Amino acid sequence: MWPLNRRLMAMLFVAFFLGAGPPRPARGGDSGGIRTIKLKVALDEEFRHRSPRLSEVRKWVATASYFFEKHFGLAFEIDEVKSWSSDNSRRNLSALFQDLYEKTDRGKSDIVLGISGQFRGETEVSGVASYLHGCALVKRMRYEYLTGLTIIHELGHLFGAVDLMEKSSFMNKDEPRLECDEFTERVVGLNKYRRFDLAAFPLSAEDMNSLLPLYLERKRLQRGEAGVSLMLAIFYLEMKEPEKAIQECLEAEKIAPADPAIQRLRKLAERQGQGS
Ligand SMILES: [Zn+2]
Numbered sequence: 001m002w003p004l005n006r007r008l009m010a011m012l013f014v015a016f017f018l019g020a021g022p023p024r025p026a027r028g029g030d031s032g033g034i035r036t037i038k039l040k041v042a043l044d045e046e047f048r049h050r051s052p053r054l055s056e057v058r059k060w061v062a063t064a065s066y067f068f069e070k071h072f073g074l075a076f077e078i079d080e081v082k083s084w085s086s087d088n089s090r091r092n093l094s095a096l097f098q099d100l101y102e103k104t105d106r107g108k109s110d111i112v113l114g115i116s117g118q119f120r121g122e123t124e125v126s127g128v129a130s131y132l133h134g135c136a137l138v139k140r141m142r143y144e145y146l147t148g149l150t151i152i153h154e155l156g157h158l159f160g161a162v163d164l165m166e167k168s169s170f171m172n173k174d175e176p177r178l179e180c181d182e183f184t185e186r187v188v189g190l191n192k193y194r195r196f197d198l199a200a201f202p203l204s205a206e207d208m209n210s211l212l213p214l215y216l217e218r219k220r221l222q223r224g225e226a227g228v229s230l231m232l233a234i235f236y237l238e239m240k241e242p243e244k245a246i247q248e249c250l251e252a253e254k255i256a257p258a259d260p261a262i263q264r265l266r267k268l269a270e271r272q273g274q275g276s
Pocket residue numbers: 001002153157162163
Protein backbone atom coordinates (compact mmCIF):
# COMPACT_ATOMS: atom_id res chain seq x y z
CA MET A 1 0.00 0.00 0.00
CA TRP A 2 1.09 3.58 -0.45
CA PRO A 3 -0.25 7.00 0.39
CA LEU A 4 -0.66 9.46 -2.41
CA ASN A 5 1.81 12.18 -3.15
CA ARG A 6 0.31 14.93 -5.19
CA ARG A 7 3.61 16.43 -6.30
CA LEU A 8 4.25 13.71 -8.81
CA MET A 9 0.82 13.61 -10.36
CA ALA A 10 1.78 15.32 -13.59
CA MET A 11 4.87 13.15 -14.00
CA LEU A 12 2.93 9.99 -13.28
CA PHE A 13 0.31 11.01 -15.78
CA VAL A 14 2.89 11.22 -18.53
CA ALA A 15 4.70 8.06 -17.42
CA PHE A 16 1.48 6.07 -17.16
CA PHE A 17 0.33 6.71 -20.67
CA LEU A 18 3.76 6.61 -22.29
CA GLY A 19 4.49 3.33 -20.57
CA ALA A 20 1.09 1.89 -21.26
CA GLY A 21 1.24 1.27 -24.99
CA PRO A 22 -1.57 -0.36 -26.92
CA PRO A 23 -3.68 -3.07 -25.28
CA ARG A 24 -2.48 -6.56 -26.16
CA PRO A 25 -4.70 -9.30 -27.53
CA ALA A 26 -5.85 -11.83 -24.94
CA ARG A 27 -3.88 -15.08 -24.64
CA GLY A 28 -4.72 -18.35 -23.02
CA GLY A 29 -2.53 -20.39 -20.66
CA ASP A 30 1.23 -20.15 -20.78
CA SER A 31 2.79 -19.70 -24.20
CA GLY A 32 6.19 -18.53 -25.34
CA GLY A 33 7.37 -18.00 -21.77
CA ILE A 34 4.42 -15.73 -20.97
CA ARG A 35 2.22 -16.86 -18.11
CA THR A 36 -1.33 -15.54 -18.36
CA ILE A 37 -3.06 -14.82 -15.06
CA LYS A 38 -6.84 -14.79 -14.94
CA LEU A 39 -8.47 -12.02 -12.95
CA LYS A 40 -11.85 -11.94 -11.37
CA VAL A 41 -12.69 -8.26 -11.14
CA ALA A 42 -15.21 -7.23 -8.49
CA LEU A 43 -16.68 -3.73 -8.76
CA ASP A 44 -18.67 -2.30 -5.90
CA GLU A 45 -21.90 -0.38 -6.28
CA GLU A 46 -20.25 3.02 -5.67
CA PHE A 47 -17.78 2.33 -8.46
CA ARG A 48 -20.44 1.04 -10.85
CA HIS A 49 -22.65 4.02 -10.14
CA ARG A 50 -19.98 6.41 -11.33
CA SER A 51 -18.54 4.21 -14.07
CA PRO A 52 -21.26 2.05 -15.59
CA ARG A 53 -19.04 1.19 -18.57
CA LEU A 54 -16.20 -1.27 -18.29
CA SER A 55 -13.82 0.39 -20.74
CA GLU A 56 -11.66 2.07 -18.10
CA VAL A 57 -11.32 -1.17 -16.10
CA ARG A 58 -10.24 -2.97 -19.27
CA LYS A 59 -7.71 -0.23 -19.97
CA TRP A 60 -6.21 -0.50 -16.47
CA VAL A 61 -5.85 -4.27 -16.77
CA ALA A 62 -4.39 -3.99 -20.30
CA THR A 63 -1.82 -1.47 -19.04
CA ALA A 64 -0.92 -3.69 -16.06
CA SER A 65 -0.61 -6.63 -18.43
CA TYR A 66 1.67 -4.70 -20.78
CA PHE A 67 3.92 -3.63 -17.88
CA PHE A 68 4.10 -7.10 -16.32
CA GLU A 69 4.71 -8.79 -19.64
CA LYS A 70 7.54 -6.42 -20.46
CA HIS A 71 9.29 -6.88 -17.12
CA PHE A 72 8.32 -10.35 -15.92
CA GLY A 73 6.73 -12.38 -18.70
CA LEU A 74 3.35 -12.22 -16.99
CA ALA A 75 0.10 -11.20 -18.66
CA PHE A 76 -3.33 -10.46 -17.17
CA GLU A 77 -6.66 -11.36 -18.64
CA ILE A 78 -10.10 -10.56 -17.21
CA ASP A 79 -11.90 -13.82 -16.63
CA GLU A 80 -15.06 -12.38 -15.17
CA VAL A 81 -16.41 -9.06 -13.93
CA LYS A 82 -18.83 -9.27 -11.05
CA SER A 83 -20.80 -6.92 -8.87
CA TRP A 84 -19.81 -6.65 -5.25
CA SER A 85 -22.08 -5.09 -2.62
CA SER A 86 -19.41 -3.49 -0.47
CA ASP A 87 -20.21 -3.06 3.21
CA ASN A 88 -20.70 0.67 3.77
CA SER A 89 -19.88 0.41 7.46
CA ARG A 90 -16.22 -0.49 6.85
CA ARG A 91 -14.10 2.42 7.95
CA ASN A 92 -10.96 1.92 5.93
CA LEU A 93 -9.60 0.04 2.97
CA SER A 94 -8.12 -2.79 5.07
CA ALA A 95 -11.53 -3.50 6.60
CA LEU A 96 -13.14 -3.29 3.17
CA PHE A 97 -10.58 -5.79 1.89
CA GLN A 98 -11.94 -8.37 4.36
CA ASP A 99 -15.43 -7.70 3.05
CA LEU A 100 -14.26 -8.23 -0.54
CA TYR A 101 -12.44 -11.42 0.35
CA GLU A 102 -15.39 -12.89 2.22
CA LYS A 103 -17.95 -12.05 -0.46
CA THR A 104 -16.08 -12.91 -3.64
CA ASP A 105 -15.89 -16.44 -4.90
CA ARG A 106 -12.66 -16.78 -6.87
CA GLY A 107 -14.07 -19.57 -9.02
CA LYS A 108 -11.56 -20.64 -11.64
CA SER A 109 -9.75 -17.31 -11.66
CA ASP A 110 -6.26 -16.90 -10.21
CA ILE A 111 -6.63 -13.48 -8.63
CA VAL A 112 -9.49 -11.43 -7.21
CA LEU A 113 -9.10 -7.73 -7.95
CA GLY A 114 -11.62 -5.48 -6.24
CA ILE A 115 -12.16 -1.87 -7.21
CA SER A 116 -14.16 0.32 -4.85
CA GLY A 117 -15.68 3.76 -5.24
CA GLN A 118 -16.64 3.87 -1.58
CA PHE A 119 -13.86 6.03 -0.22
CA ARG A 120 -13.47 9.54 -1.55
CA GLY A 121 -10.53 11.85 -1.09
CA GLU A 122 -6.90 11.31 -1.94
CA THR A 123 -5.21 11.20 1.44
CA GLU A 124 -5.56 7.69 2.78
CA VAL A 125 -4.11 4.39 1.59
CA SER A 126 -5.12 3.65 -1.98
CA GLY A 127 -4.63 -0.10 -2.21
CA VAL A 128 -4.36 -3.29 -0.14
CA ALA A 129 -3.12 -6.71 -1.25
CA SER A 130 -2.57 -10.11 0.33
CA TYR A 131 0.18 -12.29 -1.11
CA LEU A 132 -1.15 -15.44 0.55
CA HIS A 133 -4.74 -14.87 -0.50
CA GLY A 134 -4.07 -13.74 -4.08
CA CYS A 135 -6.46 -10.87 -3.57
CA ALA A 136 -6.08 -7.10 -4.05
CA LEU A 137 -8.32 -4.12 -3.50
CA VAL A 138 -7.85 -0.72 -5.05
CA LYS A 139 -9.67 2.48 -4.33
CA ARG A 140 -10.90 4.41 -7.32
CA MET A 141 -9.12 7.73 -7.32
CA ARG A 142 -9.92 11.03 -8.92
CA TYR A 143 -7.32 10.51 -11.60
CA GLU A 144 -7.69 7.48 -13.80
CA TYR A 145 -3.94 6.97 -14.26
CA LEU A 146 -3.39 6.85 -10.48
CA THR A 147 -5.98 4.11 -10.10
CA GLY A 148 -4.18 2.25 -12.90
CA LEU A 149 -0.79 2.72 -11.28
CA THR A 150 -2.17 1.51 -7.93
CA ILE A 151 -3.51 -1.62 -9.62
CA ILE A 152 -0.03 -2.34 -11.02
CA HIS A 153 1.53 -1.75 -7.57
CA GLU A 154 -0.94 -3.99 -5.74
CA LEU A 155 -0.62 -6.77 -8.34
CA GLY A 156 3.13 -6.56 -7.68
CA HIS A 157 2.48 -7.49 -4.03
CA LEU A 158 0.72 -10.66 -5.20
CA PHE A 159 4.00 -11.73 -6.82
CA GLY A 160 6.16 -11.18 -3.73
CA ALA A 161 7.08 -7.55 -4.36
CA VAL A 162 7.18 -5.27 -1.31
CA ASP A 163 7.01 -1.52 -0.65
CA LEU A 164 10.47 -0.13 -1.20
CA MET A 165 12.50 2.97 -0.57
CA GLU A 166 13.58 2.80 -4.18
CA LYS A 167 13.22 5.89 -6.30
CA SER A 168 12.55 4.48 -9.74
CA SER A 169 10.11 1.71 -9.08
CA PHE A 170 6.44 0.89 -9.25
CA MET A 171 6.98 -0.54 -5.77
CA ASN A 172 8.16 2.76 -4.31
CA LYS A 173 6.31 3.23 -1.06
CA ASP A 174 5.24 6.85 -1.54
CA GLU A 175 5.87 7.80 -5.13
CA PRO A 176 5.54 4.78 -7.41
CA ARG A 177 6.61 5.19 -11.03
CA LEU A 178 6.11 2.99 -14.04
CA GLU A 179 9.60 1.58 -13.83
CA CYS A 180 11.05 -1.54 -12.27
CA ASP A 181 14.02 -1.85 -9.89
CA GLU A 182 16.42 -4.78 -9.95
CA PHE A 183 15.35 -6.29 -6.61
CA THR A 184 11.68 -6.41 -7.60
CA GLU A 185 12.59 -7.83 -10.98
CA ARG A 186 14.32 -10.77 -9.28
CA VAL A 187 11.62 -11.28 -6.67
CA VAL A 188 8.71 -11.24 -9.12
CA GLY A 189 10.74 -13.41 -11.51
CA LEU A 190 10.98 -16.10 -8.84
CA ASN A 191 7.26 -15.75 -8.13
CA LYS A 192 6.26 -15.98 -11.78
CA TYR A 193 4.89 -19.49 -11.40
CA ARG A 194 3.50 -19.05 -7.89
CA ARG A 195 0.34 -21.02 -7.05
CA PHE A 196 -2.99 -19.37 -6.40
CA ASP A 197 -4.41 -22.39 -4.65
CA LEU A 198 -5.49 -21.23 -1.18
CA ALA A 199 -4.90 -24.67 0.28
CA ALA A 200 -1.18 -24.57 -0.54
CA PHE A 201 1.66 -22.12 0.02
CA PRO A 202 2.23 -20.06 -3.15
CA LEU A 203 5.79 -21.34 -3.67
CA SER A 204 7.63 -24.63 -3.84
CA ALA A 205 10.35 -25.30 -1.25
CA GLU A 206 12.91 -24.77 -4.00
CA ASP A 207 11.55 -21.32 -4.92
CA MET A 208 11.40 -20.38 -1.24
CA ASN A 209 15.05 -21.33 -0.87
CA SER A 210 15.94 -19.05 -3.78
CA LEU A 211 13.86 -16.14 -2.50
CA LEU A 212 14.76 -16.17 1.18
CA PRO A 213 18.37 -15.00 0.65
CA LEU A 214 17.12 -12.18 -1.60
CA TYR A 215 14.87 -10.76 1.14
CA LEU A 216 17.62 -11.26 3.76
CA GLU A 217 20.11 -9.46 1.57
CA ARG A 218 17.63 -6.62 1.09
CA LYS A 219 17.03 -6.40 4.83
CA ARG A 220 20.75 -5.96 5.43
CA LEU A 221 20.57 -2.68 3.51
CA GLN A 222 18.55 -1.31 6.46
CA ARG A 223 16.35 0.97 4.43
CA GLY A 224 13.40 0.76 6.81
CA GLU A 225 11.29 -1.37 4.47
CA ALA A 226 8.71 -3.11 6.68
CA GLY A 227 7.46 -5.27 3.81
CA VAL A 228 10.78 -7.10 3.63
CA SER A 229 10.42 -8.32 7.22
CA LEU A 230 6.76 -9.07 6.58
CA MET A 231 7.65 -11.39 3.69
CA LEU A 232 10.38 -13.03 5.77
CA ALA A 233 7.80 -13.62 8.53
CA ILE A 234 5.43 -15.23 6.00
CA PHE A 235 8.23 -17.55 4.88
CA TYR A 236 9.30 -18.45 8.44
CA LEU A 237 5.70 -19.20 9.34
CA GLU A 238 5.49 -21.59 6.43
CA MET A 239 8.83 -23.12 7.47
CA LYS A 240 7.40 -23.65 10.99
CA GLU A 241 9.93 -21.32 12.55
CA PRO A 242 7.57 -19.18 14.66
CA GLU A 243 10.27 -17.50 16.72
CA LYS A 244 11.98 -16.12 13.65
CA ALA A 245 8.58 -15.08 12.28
CA ILE A 246 7.72 -13.20 15.49
CA GLN A 247 11.10 -11.47 15.44
CA GLU A 248 10.51 -10.27 11.86
CA CYS A 249 7.01 -9.05 12.77
CA LEU A 250 8.39 -7.08 15.71
CA GLU A 251 10.99 -5.50 13.46
CA ALA A 252 8.32 -4.66 10.87
CA GLU A 253 6.07 -3.19 13.58
CA LYS A 254 8.85 -0.83 14.64
CA ILE A 255 8.79 0.61 11.11
CA ALA A 256 5.02 0.42 10.55
CA PRO A 257 3.33 0.28 13.99
CA ALA A 258 -0.23 0.63 12.71
CA ASP A 259 -0.17 -1.98 9.97
CA PRO A 260 -2.92 -4.52 10.74
CA ALA A 261 -1.37 -7.11 8.36
CA ILE A 262 1.80 -7.26 10.48
CA GLN A 263 -0.18 -7.55 13.72
CA ARG A 264 -2.31 -10.37 12.29
CA LEU A 265 0.78 -12.23 11.19
CA ARG A 266 2.45 -11.84 14.59
CA LYS A 267 -0.62 -13.32 16.29
CA LEU A 268 -0.52 -16.27 13.88
CA ALA A 269 3.18 -16.79 14.63
CA GLU A 270 2.52 -16.61 18.37
CA ARG A 271 -0.21 -19.22 18.04
CA GLN A 272 2.11 -21.45 16.02
CA GLY A 273 4.78 -21.02 18.70
CA GLN A 274 2.38 -22.05 21.46
CA GLY A 275 1.21 -25.08 19.50
CA SER A 276 4.66 -26.49 18.88
ZN1 LIG B 1 2.35 -1.44 -1.41
